[in-house]
Amino acid sequence: MGQGGEPRRVRAHDGELGAAVARAQEGDEAAFAVAYRLVQPALLGYLRGLVGDDAEDVASDAWLEIARDLGRFKGDGAGFRGWTATIARHRALDHLRRQKVRPRSSALEQDVLELPGTHSTHDQALESISTEAALELVGGLPRDQAEAVLLRVIVGLDAPSAARVLGKRPGAVRTAAYRGLKRLAKQLGVQGVTDDGPRTLGESK
Numbered sequence: 001m002g003q004g005g006e007p008r009r010v011r012a013h014d015g016e017l018g019a020a021v022a023r024a025q026e027g028d029e030a031a032f033a034v035a036y037r038l039v040q041p042a043l044l045g046y047l048r049g050l051v052g053d054d055a056e057d058v059a060s061d062a063w064l065e066i067a068r069d070l071g072r073f074k075g076d077g078a079g080f081r082g083w084t085a086t087i088a089r090h091r092a093l094d095h096l097r098r099q100k101v102r103p104r105s106s107a108l109e110q111d112v113l114e115l116p117g118t119h120s121t122h123d124q125a126l127e128s129i130s131t132e133a134a135l136e137l138v139g140g141l142p143r144d145q146a147e148a149v150l151l152r153v154i155v156g157l158d159a160p161s162a163a164r165v166l167g168k169r170p171g172a173v174r175t176a177a178y179r180g181l182k183r184l185a186k187q188l189g190v191q192g193v194t195d196d197g198p199r200t201l202g203e204s205k
Helices: 006-011 014-025 030-072 077-098 121-127 133-136 145-152 160-168 170-190
Strands: none
Touching: 014 030, 014 077, 030 077, 030 121, 030 133, 030 145, 077 160, 133 145, 145 160, 145 170, 160 170
């Protein structure tokens, strides 16, 4: 294994993030800045995959809403990442609607197959590329796969959390992420990717 996939790096900060959010909810502005610093890079990466060059503007709108509604949030660091991703996605879809750009319809809307994912596909695909390269490649995936990969890889959410953001079942998200990562791995020429890995892309929650 290399340095470890991004989701693990993201999740390593969840304790710090949860503590910062709790302090921010009590009015600690410095703590809100810490939460912003921990979440913004991944959130911006996710938004780049949805709205491209307008990601900064959409992220600004999302953070205004996050700050306004912070008192209503209940949960830990991982929950906060999912909550902020949901808000950011709503702002991104609003932005696309204003531009009259219709998101591509999901080919997997009804697909809830629990296809097995593989640890090797996940790790090798992630460790082979930088975030920027991942975003460029993800842009060529079908929309459902792209969003699932962005939420799993860039934001670092587990399958149930990503499913809540997308309003889908965890099985559909696992399927989409599996197919997207498999396609990315193929594009990257990752060898040894099989379908019989001992783990699925989703956590067993």
